Amino acid sequence: MCISSWSTPLSYIGLAALAYVTLHFTRQATTFLLRSTLTARYNRPGTNWALVTGATDGIGFGFCEEICARGFNVILHGRNRTKLQRRASELNERFPTRKTGIIVLDVVDLTSSVDGVADEVSAILAAHGGQLTVLVNNVGGDGRPSGTLDSYSFKDVQETIAKNANFVAQITRILLPLLAAGDPGVILNISSVAAWGLPYVTIYAATKGFVDTFTYALQAECTAEGLGVEVLGLRVGQVSTPGYPVALGWFVPTPRVMAQAGLNRVGCGQVIVYGYFWHWVQGLAFEMMPRWALNMVTTSMLKALKFQEEDKAKRW
Numbered sequence: 190m191c192i193s194s195w196s197t198p199l200s201y202i203g204l205a206a207l208a209y210v211t212l213h214f215t216r217q218a219t220t221f222l223l224r225s226t227l228t229a230r231y232n233r234p235g236t237n238w239a240l241v242t243g244a245t246d247g248i249g250f251g252f253c254e255e256i257c258a259r260g261f262n263v264i265l266h267g268r269n270r271t272k273l274q275r276r277a278s279e280l281n282e283r284f285p286t287r288k289t290g291i292i293v294l295d296v297v298d299l300t301s302s303v304d305g306v307a308d309e310v311s312a313i314l315a316a317h318g319g320q321l322t323v324l325v326n327n328v329g330g331d332g333r334p335s336g337t338l339d340s341y342s343f344k345d346v347q348e349t350i351a352k353n354a355n356f357v358a359q360i361t362r363i364l365l366p367l368l369a370a371g372d373p374g375v376i377l378n379i380s381s382v383a384a385w386g387l388p389y390v391t392i393y394a395a396t397k398g399f400v401d402t403f404t405y406a407l408q409a410e411c412t413a414e415g416l417g418v419e420v421l422g423l424r425v426g427q428v429s430t431p432g433y434p435v436a437l438g439w440f441v442p443t444p445r446v447m448a449q450a451g452l453n454r455v456g457c458g459q460v461i462v463y464g465y466f467w468h469w470v471q472g473l474a475f476e477m478m479p480r481w482a483l484n485m486v487t488t489s490m491l492k493a494l495k496f497q498e499e500d501k502a503k504r505w
């Protein structure tokens with residue numbers, strides 16, 4: 190009886206599927222056990238620099254703090270010079286042996302003058318010494334309340350794509366030669382669970398899909414060209430930030446904890462990973478659901494968020 194049940198093709202397909210799923214999840218789980226290669230590989234002389242986009246608040250500033258704590262100098266990018274200078278001074282006070290620089294650039298409505306960022310970064314490196322070895326493509330977010338696609342204006346669509354997709358492509362294009370020069374470099378692209386295709390944030394979700402595909406393609410290209418640049422996508426769940434002020438909890442870390450977790454994944458041998466362990470656990474549950482069930486759960490979550498935002502807007 191038992192022997193005959195193993196002789197059907199379906200049994201072998203089932204066994205192969207089980208082996209695939211087990212292997213897939215084991216590979217993901219091991220990323221949390223490996224030691225980060227960030228400091229050993231990308232900060233050997235101790236004078237290396239990281240550039241973080243959208244660095245004045247939230248996860249971006251969390252990365253700045255954590256990167257300084259791990260021995261790098263940091264260039265903060267943002268749109269508000271005063272806030273950038275304040276954040277840079279804060280880092281200088283807390284990490285007196287680290288150096289900081291700032292790049293002021295609004296990522297919406299970019300023109301080809303964005304190419305000048307490479308010269309600005311080179312000037313900072315020339316003034317203080319060292320090389321750029323880390324780029325954190327963090328700037329992003331929806332920037333407007335969630336809603337159906339037809340509730341977006343022309344400007345909403347343009348800004349969401351500019352902030353989350355266009356700038357990632359442009360800044361990486363510009364800085365890749367600096368990252369590839371000399372020491373090996375690493376690019377961390379901040380993605381989101383929205384890339385599963387969450388409703389009511391359709392444009393934002395699609396831009397994070399862009400970030401994921403960009404990450405896979407660039408990693409393959411850098412390997413093919415022998416560039417010595419590692420490209421890692423970090424899939425992020427909920428994090429409590431000024432742009433997304435949700436209550437902290439097991440599944441909702443602070444920006445600094447999120448940044449620690451993300452940097453700990455460097456060198457894990459995968460291209461896109463969950464940075465934070467509990468986001469991975471959440472992600473596992475969602476990834477195992479059939480699409481219709483995932484849509485049901487995410488629709489009810491996003492609808493609740495939409496109502497909360499509408500209610501808040503009415504009260505203000």
Ligand SMILES: NC(=O)c1ccc[n+]([C@@H]2O[C@H](COP(=O)([O-])OP(=O)(O)OC[C@H]3O[C@@H](n4cnc5c(N)ncnc54)[C@H](OP(=O)(O)O)[C@@H]3O)[C@@H](O)[C@H]2O)c1
Nearest residue numbers: 243245246247248268295296329330381427428430432433
């Ligand atoms: N928070 C979450 O739950 C969550 C979840 C998944 C993925 N993520 C991703 O994580 C990243 C950071 O999110 P966050 O929640 O930390 O965002 P946040 O708190 O809103 O901070 C965004 C940062 O980007 C800067 N910024 C915004 N618009 C800009 C512009 N037009 N030009 C230049 N800089 C600009 C902000 O500068 P100002 O200080 O001037 O505003 C700030 O420094 C994003 O890519 C987001 O998609 C976040």
